[in-house]
Amino acid sequence: MxxxxxxxxxxxxxxxxxxxxxxxxxxxxxxxxxxxxxxNKITGFIGPSxxxxxxxxxxxxxxxxxxxxxxxxxxxxxxxxxxxxxxVDPVSVRxxxxxxxxxxxxFSMSIYENVAFGLRLNRYKGNYDxxxxxxxxxxxxxxxxxxxxxxxxxxxxxGQQQRLCIARAIATKPPVLLMDEPCSALDPIATxxxxxxxxxxxxxxxxxxxTHNMQQAQRVADKTAxxxxxxxxxxxxxxxxxxxxxxxxxxxxxxxxxREYLSGEFS
Amino acid sequence: xxxxxxxQQQQNNDQIAVPPTPRDILLDRIxxxxxxxxxxxxxxxxxxxxxxxGGTALPAIKEIGFGFLTGTTWNPNxxxxxxxxxxxxxxxxxxxxxxxxxxxxVAIAVFLTQDFLPHKIQIVLKSIIELLAAIPSxxxxxxxxxVLIPLIRxxxxxxxxxxxxxPFFSTSLSGPGxxxxxxxxxxxxxxxxxxxSQDALxxxxxxxxxxxxxxxxxxxxxxxKVLLPTASRGIFGxxxxxxxxxxxxxxxxxxxxxxxxxxxxxxxSPADTLAALLALNFPEASEYETQVLMFAAVVLLFxxxxxxIVGEIIISYSERSGGKK
Numbered sequence: 001m002x003x004x005x006x007x008x009x010x011x012x013x014x015x016x017x018x019x020x021x022x023x024x025x026x027x028x029x030x031x032x033x034x035x036x037x038x039x040n041k042i043t044g045f046i047g048p049s050x051x052x053x054x055x056x057x058x059x060x061x062x063x064x065x066x067x068x069x070x071x072x073x074x075x076x077x078x079x080x081x082x083x084x085x086x087x088v089d090p091v092s093v094r095x096x097x098x099x100x101x102x103x104x105x106x107f108s109m110s111i112y113e114n115v116a117f118g119l120r121l122n123r124y125k126g127n128y129d130x131x132x133x134x135x136x137x138x139x140x141x142x143x144x145x146x147x148x149x150x151x152x153x154x155x156x157x158x159g160q161q162q163r164l165c166i167a168r169a170i171a172t173k174p175p176v177l178l179m180d181e182p183c184s185a186l187d188p189i190a191t192x193x194x195x196x197x198x199x200x201x202x203x204x205x206x207x208x209x210x211t212h213n214m215q216q217a218q219r220v221a222d223k224t225a226x227x228x229x230x231x232x233x234x235x236x237x238x239x240x241x242x243x244x245x246x247x248x249x250x251x252x253x254x255x256x257x258x259r260e261y262l263s264g265e266f267s
Numbered sequence: 268x269x270x271x272x273x274x275q276q277q278q279n280n281d282q283i284a285v286p287p288t289p290r291d292i293l294l295d296r297i298x299x300x301x302x303x304x305x306x307x308x309x310x311x312x313x314x315x316x317x318x319x320x321g322g323t324a325l326p327a328i329k330e331i332g333f334g335f336l337t338g339t340t341w342n343p344n345x346x347x348x349x350x351x352x353x354x355x356x357x358x359x360x361x362x363x364x365x366x367x368x369x370x371x372x373v374a375i376a377v378f379l380t381q382d383f384l385p386h387k388i389q390i391v392l393k394s395i396i397e398l399l400a401a402i403p404s405x406x407x408x409x410x411x412x413x414v415l416i417p418l419i420r421x422x423x424x425x426x427x428x429x430x431x432x433x434p435f436f437s438t439s440l441s442g443p444g445x446x447x448x449x450x451x452x453x454x455x456x457x458x459x460x461x462x463x464s465q466d467a468l469x470x471x472x473x474x475x476x477x478x479x480x481x482x483x484x485x486x487x488x489x490x491x492k493v494l495l496p497t498a499s500r501g502i503f504g505x506x507x508x509x510x511x512x513x514x515x516x517x518x519x520x521x522x523x524x525x526x527x528x529x530x531x532x533x534x535x536s537p538a539d540t541l542a543a544l545l546a547l548n549f550p551e552a553s554e555y556e557t558q559v560l561m562f563a564a565v566v567l568l569f570x571x572x573x574x575x576i577v578g579e580i581i582i583s584y585s586e587r588s589g590g591k592k
Contacts, residue, residue: 066480095483105474108497118482121492168482 014039014206015060015097015176020074022055024067029055033240035225037176042198042207044221044246046214048266051227052238053210057178060208061097062090078176095122098169100179104161106153106168111136111145114153114164118172131171138204139167140197159190166197170205177201179209183216195220214250214262221246226258317568324561335562341528341544343552348559350566352530356538357570360449360524361513363534368453368513369506372460376502377490379461380468393465400458408522411451416442416523419450423535440535443525448538451519456509463508463582467501468494500581507578515571517542541567 015037022030030052037043037060045053055064062083064070076083083093095118106114115132124131132149136142141163145156153164162182169177179198183191198207198220211217217224225243229236242255253259260266287295327335331348338349375396379389423440430436440446471494479489495502525537526547545560545567552560 061481063477063481066477091483091485093483094481099481101474101477101481103474105472105478107475107478107493117492121482121484121488165478168478 012039012041013037014078015208016077017056017060018074018076019056019059019072021071022052022059022064022073023069023071025069028235028237030238031230033227033238035240035243037206037208038223039206040202040204041222042202042209042220044217044224045208045210045227046212046217046224047227047238047241048229048261049212050236050238051229053225053227054180055238056227057180057208057210058099060176061099061178062093063099065090095172096174097176097178098172098174100162100165100169100177100182102181103185104158104165106156106161106164108152108154110150111153111156111164112149115167115171117168122172124172135167135171136164138170138201139163140193140200141167157190159186159193162186162190162194163197166194166201170201174205176206176208179207181210181212184212191216218246218250224249226253226255226261228257228261317565320561320564320568324558324565327555327558327562328565331559331562335559336566339528339530343556346555348556350541350544350563352528353539353541353544353563354566355530356445356524357514357540357542357567359538360445360452360520360540361510363445363449364452364456364513365506365510366453367450368456368509369460371453372457372505372509373464373495373502375457375461376464376468377495380465381486381490381494396458396461399454404455404516404518405522407451407455408519411447411519411523412443415450416440416447419447427535434532435534438531438533438536441537443523443537444535445524445531445538446534448520448524448540449534451523452513452516455516455519456513459512460505460509463505464498464502467498467505470501471497500584504578504582507574507581511571511574511578514574515542515567517546521546541570 013036017033017035017037019030019033019035021028021032033052033056035043035045035056045057047053058064059072060076060078060083064072072084074084078093078097081088107117109117112132115135116128119128119131133142133146136145141160144160145151145164153161156164162185166177166182183194186194195216198209201207202222209217209221222245223243224246226241226249227238228241229238231237241257242249242253244254249258250262253262327348331338335348335350336354337351338347339351340347340349341352342348378384379393379396384392420440423436423446426436427439475493475497476489479493484492520540521543524540524543526539526543527537529536529538531538541563545564548556548560
């Protein structure tokens with residue numbers, strides 16, 4: 001029901017995410033959600049809290065594997081490979097799909113070392129200074145920190161820390177960048193800076209962003225996926241209600257549930 | 268203001284809140300001044316101890332002076348006193364213990380905080396390691412004499428026979444000596460190092476761990492490249508406190524170190540420490556020798572206080588910078 005109406009062809013799908021079921025122990029957290037992620041687009045995940053949007057996001061780079069009781073049914077295809085295939089190492093998935101978290105979480109080391117972290121981890125042999133500068137420029141942070149690269153990353157303001165985390169994530173040029181509510185801990189000015197940054201990153205990266213802020217989704221996302229919670233069977237199971245180009249979804253939602261959510265009838 | 272409040276209360280019988288009575292205020296003041304004075308008393312106690320020991324040692328300090336720290340003979344009959352071998356033995360045994368106990372303490376802390384084990388087993392193991400701190404020093408000493416020394420003697424003597432040209436193995440182990448003492452000492456400081464390192468590692472916010480795994484680190488890369496550096500100041504503080512404990516430890520060392528006035532790099536040679544010297548010589552000391560021993564006590568006190576103060580400063584500094592974000 002989703003891809004048929006979108007204008008982009010399936011060739012542009014960089015991550016084909018098909019969730020059948022996601023469990024935490026016995027708890028069914030997400031069911032039946034097909035979320036194609038298009039290349040060089042920003043895909044926004046919106047929905048009420050507990051709808052599983054973060055869970056789906058963190059399944060894409062296998063961060064959820066860190067939760068012992070997590071269980072995934074379905075498949076996620078990326079670069080011709082099922083990320084949940086038996087031979088796939090979650091560590092290498094995470095090296096190819098970058099992630100920016102809800103809370104800014106720079107390491108307690110210098111700004112330079114924060115950005116160079118992924119390069120060192122992947123035993124990069126090239127010019128570190130150039131790569132660090134490129135990543136910091138890409139994260140729109142270079143001008144503010146170029147004279148204090150040896151200062152601790154924790155000494156920056158919240159918004160700067162979040163942009164440092166983005167620089168850290170893009171230093172190794174992963175094709176896909178996942179962002180889990182990246183602005184929820186930031187003030188409005190820093191939020192705008194990060195949003196502009198995301199739009200700038202689009203030319204080189206594919207971005208997936210979870211947001212609880214519908215205005216933010218409208219401002220940055222090309223495609224929007226709306227998730228909701230199904231409480232009919234006693235549990236609280238999230239699922240994809242509909243996904244479309246952002247403009248179409250907000251102006252003319254096909255599902256009654258989406259219409260109600262967008263008009264603020266529940267949250 | 269209080270009068271207007273009580274007036275209101277008389278007008279309005281429904282009101283329950285009343286200002287504290289003079290008696291409440293008095294009790295509060297008494298309680299506060301009592302706790303404050305007790306806190307200051309502990310400080311006074313330290314000052315008093317230093318004052319008393321320093322005062323008793325003063326004649327010896329005037330008589331021997333700085334040469335006390337560099338002299339190598341201890342001969343009460345000739346009136347020759349020098350504690351360089353004891354200072355050396357104190358630092359050598361403590362550094363060896365710090366090296367061994369520090370390594371294993373940090374390794375245990377990593378093992379018990381990074382989800383290698385189910386939570387319940389973690390707690391059980393943690394308590395067992397803390398129990399090591401409850402074993403009396405003299406029991407460690409006995410265990411060292413009757414179990415540890417016979418156990419390591421063949422190995423030590425084999426090392427001496429085959430690698431005797433290495434300064435560390437230049438003597439054979441005939442009984443008590445530096446190595447068994449340092450080994451027991453390392454077990455004694457292990458709980459301190461492990462406990463403080465565990466606290467430092469558990470205090471790392473989970474978002475930092477997430478960031479490391481999100482970058483694609485393996486578990487060991489996350490531990491070595493992110494978690495240990497993040498906890499490094501806390502761990503360093505734990506090492507310094509463990510070192511401080513090793514410097515002042517007395518009974519086990521007096522039983523195991525050999526109490527021999529030697530300056531040797533050899534791990535198997537008998538040696539002496541300041542604490543052991545004090546413990547063993549006081550019972551038969553003359554008046555002047557007592558003053559000399561007090562001088563040695565001042566030196567030991569100075570060393571341990573300095574090390575502990577540095578450790579406390581480092582720990583509080585790391586806690587403050589940890590809480591900042």
